Amino acid sequence: MGMCKRERPFKCKLCNFASTTQSHLSRHKRVHTGEKPYRCPWCDYRSNCAENIRKHILHTGKHEGVKMYNCPKCTYATNSPMEFRNHLKDNHSDIENPDLAYLHA
Structure with a gap:
């Protein structure tokens, strides 16, 4: 029995790469540009x-010892996105978008 393959309509013009999404193709193009x-x-x-x-x-x-997720409101830091999200939810409910809070730390 054959495997079901998803259609890959987004094709690279420089190689045989093909993707199911435009965003994956855009990311792939950086391989060729060096960006x-x-x-x-x-x-x-x-x-x-x-x-x-x-x-x-x-x-x-x-x-x-570097922690990727640093709380912008206190000294809490972790490498686990789930632990970071839980910390924000439990301790800093005033943060509007907890999924992006680490970007501002």
């Missing part, structure tokens, strides 16, 4: 994908 708009806040590492920055910080060991 790296995302940067590590603690060193000069740059990437074409935000997820690679998160992986760099958490798994390379270069930034031992």
Whole structure:
């Protein structure tokens, strides 16, 4: 029995990459342009994908002890997005968009 494949209508004009979404194709195009708009806040590492920055910080060991999620209202810090979200909900219900609060820390 064959696997069901999703249609991939968004195709790269420079290689055989195809995607199910326009946003994935846009991210892929950075491979060809060399654009790296995302940067590590603690060193000069740059990437074409935000997820690679998160992986760099958490798994390379270069930034031992660094916490990615820092509460803008107190000294709480963690590397777990779920723990951070729960902290904000339990302690700072006045923060309007807790999913973006770490960006302002």
